[in-house]
Amino acid sequence: MLPNRMQLSRTAEEQLKKLKGYTGVTPNVSARIAFFRSIESDFKYDPVTEYATNGSLTLDKITWLGRTQEVTELLLKHTYPDLEGKQLQQAWAAHVEHGIASLRTQKTLFGLIERAKTKF
Template sequence: MLPNRFALTQQTEEKLKREKLRTGVSPNILARELFFRSIEKGLVSEPNNEITFGKMVLEKTVWLGELEKITEEMLKHYYGQLEKNRAARIWALHVQSAI
C-alpha cells in the first residue's frame, strides 16, 4: 500500500530532528510512536492546500520497521484501499498531528 520511499512533512521533520538532539531517539522510531498515538486520537483530514514534504526520504522498512504490516493494515482499516502516494500523505499527516 505505501510506496517504498516516502517522507514526512517539513514541519514534522524539523521537530523530529530537534527531538533526536534532545533525546537521542531516531526520527523513524519517534515517527512510529507518533503515528499510533495519532491513530488512537482518530482520523485525520487532508488539508485542501498542498503540504510541504521534508528532505528526509527513507525506505518504508526504515520508517516503519517491524510495524510495517500493522501500519499498512491500520491505514486500510480506517481509510480503505488507498493509492500509494495518498497513503504516504495520510501517514505523514498522522505523524504530524500527534506532535
C-alpha cells in the same frame, strides 16, 4: 499499499530532528510512536486537502516503519480504504505530524516515554 520511498513535511521532520537532539531517539522510531499516538486519537486525515510531503529526509518504508510496517499499513487501509499509494503516504505523514505535536516538547528520553504512555 504505501510506496517504497516516503517522506514527511518539513515541519514534522524538523520536530523529529529536535526530539532526537533532546532524547536521542531517531526520527524513524519517534515517527512510529507519533503515528500510533495519532491513530489512537480522533484525528482523521482529509484526502481532499493536499498534504505537503516536502521534507528532505526520504527513507524507504522499512526504515520508517521497521517491524510495525504490516500493522501500520493495515491500520491505514482500514481507516482509509479508498486511498492508495501517494495519498496513503500523505495520510501516514499527516498522522505522524499530528502525533508528534504532543511529543515535541519532551526534553529527555524518560519524558518521551512517559508522554507516549499517556492519552491525548
